[in-house]
Amino acid sequence: MPYKSKKQEKYHQRQWYLKNRKRLLEKRKKYHFENKIREIKYCRIYYKKNKEKINAKNRKYRAKNKEKINKHNREWWHENKILLLQKSKQYRLTHLKNFKEYGKKYYQENKKRLKKKATQYYIKNKIRISKWSDNYYELNKEYIKKRAKKWYTKNKDKIKFYHRKQTALRKKRCGILTVKTIQQVYTDNIKKYGVLTCYLCFKPIAEKKDNLEHKTPLSRGGTNEYKNLAVAHQRCNSRKRTLTEMEYRKKWGLPKWKKGGRKNERQINYNINASYCDDAHSFN
Numbered sequence: 528m529p530y531k532s533k534k535q536e537k538y539h540q541r542q543w544y545l546k547n548r549k550r551l552l553e554k555r556k557k558y559h560f561e562n563k564i565r566e567i568k569y570c571r572i573y574y575k576k577n578k579e580k581i582n583a584k585n586r587k588y589r590a591k592n593k594e595k596i597n598k599h600n601r602e603w604w605h606e607n608k609i610l611l612l613q614k615s616k617q618y619r620l621t622h623l624k625n626f627k628e629y630g631k632k633y634y635q636e637n638k639k640r641l642k643k644k645a646t647q648y649y650i651k652n653k654i655r656i657s658k659w660s661d662n663y664y665e666l667n668k669e670y671i672k673k674r675a676k677k678w679y680t681k682n683k684d685k686i687k688f689y690h691r692k693q694t695a696l697r698k699k700r701c702g703i704l705t706v707k708t709i710q711q712v713y714t715d716n717i718k719k720y721g722v723l724t725c726y727l728c729f730k731p732i733a734e735k736k737d738n739l740e741h742k743t744p745l746s747r748g749g750t751n752e753y754k755n756l757a758v759a760h761q762r763c764n765s766r767k768r769t770l771t772e773m774e775y776r777k778k779w780g781l782p783k784w785k786k787g788g789r790k791n792e793r794q795i796n797y798n799i800n801a802s803y804c805d806d807a808h809s810f811n
């Protein structure tokens with residue numbers, strides 16, 4: 528059909544397209560679907576050939592429309608949030624083993640850098656983190672307690688083993704605390720002062736108010752030898768905490784012990800607290 532002018536031809540073509548648009552689109556879709564693999568293959572080849580050109584074009588477009596793209600992406604994410612999270616969670620669950628292995632490998636390879644980064648981040652955000660963790664604890668108190676209990680019951684044997692190992696190490700480092708040495712400490716104390724007397728404040732100790740005391744604490748390199756042991760009030764002991772004898776006297780002053788007076792009422796019968804001794808079974 529001949530046209531009078533080019534304008535008329537274009538107009539007619541446009542009309543025809545609008546009339547058959549639906550059909551044409553469907554046809555194109557069908558073609559795409561049928562030739563999917565071939566098309567992808569072609570696209571890949573084309574991309575490989577014109578890689579730099581395409582990338583440069585994309586970069587230029589992205590730089591020009593940065594805000595627009597970001598906005599679009601954000602909107603899209605918010606719209607499909609639930610679905611996306613679900614999908615990623617599911618993917619993670621099905622590939623759990625891979626994720627764990629990869630994470631471990633990555634950590635081992637970048638250990639130094641990651642640790643440095645983490646400490647730097649902590650120092651920078653110390654106040655915020657402590658605030659957040661306090662808040663989190665208050666909100667999830669019961670859950671945290673429940674979880675800790677569960678962990679404890681699950682790792683009971685592990686914990687027991689750890690404590691046993693620690694006491695064994697302590698015994699090796701500090702020596703064994705025997706009933707014999709404790710008895711000697713108590714009798715020598717009474718021989719010296721007349722009655723059982725606190726070596727820190729030089730006041731007599733009432734029944735069941737005594738504590739066996741390490742002059743230099745075990746945690747600070749003290750031992751279980753006779754030289755390092757003494758008897759003190761429970762309250763004096765708790766006031767001393769992890770101080771050495773010298774440090775305690777510097778901090779709390781030096782009281783004077785008055786000789787004589789109560790020498791005759793010797794207090795020989797006393798009970799040693801069984802929990803002090805490492806060989807407590809020899810009590811029974």
Ligand SMILES: [Zn+2]
Nearest residue numbers: 725728760763
């Ligand atoms: Zn005392």
